[in-house]
Amino acid sequence: MGKHTCLPTSNSLPTGCAAKSVVVFTGAGISTESGIPDFRSPGGVWSKYRTVYFDEFCRSAQARHEYWEQKTEAHVAFAAAEPNIGHQTIAKWEEKGKVRGVITQNIDGLHQIAGSQDVLELHGTAREVTCLDCDWRAPVDPLVVQFRETNEVPLCPECGDGRLKHATVSFGQVLPEETLNRAHQWCLEADLIITVGSSLVVYPAAGLPEAGKRSGGKLVLINRDETGLDMIADMLIPGSCGEALAAIDAAL
Ligand code: NAD
Ligand code: ZN
Numbered sequence: 001m002g003k004h005t006c007l008p009t010s011n012s013l014p015t016g017c018a019a020k021s022v023v024v025f026t027g028a029g030i031s032t033e034s035g036i037p038d039f040r041s042p043g044g045v046w047s048k049y050r051t052v053y054f055d056e057f058c059r060s061a062q063a064r065h066e067y068w069e070q071k072t073e074a075h076v077a078f079a080a081a082e083p084n085i086g087h088q089t090i091a092k093w094e095e096k097g098k099v100r101g102v103i104t105q106n107i108d109g110l111h112q113i114a115g116s117q118d119v120l121e122l123h124g125t126a127r128e129v130t131c132l133d134c135d136w137r138a139p140v141d142p143l144v145v146q147f148r149e150t151n152e153v154p155l156c157p158e159c160g161d162g163r164l165k166h167a168t169v170s171f172g173q174v175l176p177e178e179t180l181n182r183a184h185q186w187c188l189e190a191d192l193i194i195t196v197g198s199s200l201v202v203y204p205a206a207g208l209p210e211a212g213k214r215s216g217g218k219l220v221l222i223n224r225d226e227t228g229l230d231m232i233a234d235m236l237i238p239g240s241c242g243e244a245l246a247a248i249d250a251a252l
Helices: 054-059 061-080 085-095 110-114 141-150 177-189 207-214 241-251
Strands: 022-026 101-104 119-121 124-131 137-139 164-168 192-196 218-223 235-238
Touching: 022 085, 022 177, 022 207, 054 061, 061 124, 061 141, 061 164, 085 101, 085 110, 085 241, 101 177, 119 177, 137 141, 177 207, 192 207, 192 241, 207 218, 218 241
Parallel strands: 022 101, 022 192, 101 119, 192 218, 218 235
Antiparallel strands: 124 137, 124 164
């Protein structure tokens, strides 16, 4: 493999360089230890249903109903989930000034619940609902309850009949530009990027750590399986996200 695969013992976060700007980039794999299946787990809600694309959602009431059914089922896992040692360790590092913040592909909100302050959610959040017609936003829970009870897609109380959608980025929907730009800037300025629990095959998100590496940052990958960026990484740490982060923390 030609990479370091052991845990570091340096005084800075992994790699041995005295990193000044450290960014953590996370994917679904950090939350599997909190009971939320990742994208590719067999039997998970993601593999059970077909994808409702954004344009379908916009134009078809039937597609909106299908979407709400899927999201309501997925909500059960989200609502019950609590941050694990991985989320907690990252939050602790931010509090101590060791990391600048977290860029996440996750929509589960567990970084914030763990205490992370500066979190860039590239794919939005499943903890809120937004109106596509007037931008009204609200917490998701009461609307999921309403859908479960009535089996009818809730309409926007602000503009009357606006289309309500979870505040996540669907397939075919553009990523929030400002968030993406900030994340890109963080990666360009980082001298160390630690990615945790991401297959790094979903673009444009995966392009961020790649851009950071190409502009001179070190890249450390923590993941159970191979990723799309193994070839360019400075260090691969295979295995459990939670165990790896806790071990790094203990070594600091
Ligand atoms: P992914 O499913 O493509 O990859 C997750 C990676 O994490 C896999 O390579 C897997 O081997 C690894 N992994 C899983 N559990 C692990 C563990 N405990 N320890 C170490 N490695 C582990 O996820 P992705 O790269 O984030 O991309 C999937 C897309 O799906 C994202 O866009 C994301 O928005 C969405 N998604 C989000 C959630 C969530 O918010 N928790 C859950 C599922 C999917
Ligand atoms: Zn509205």
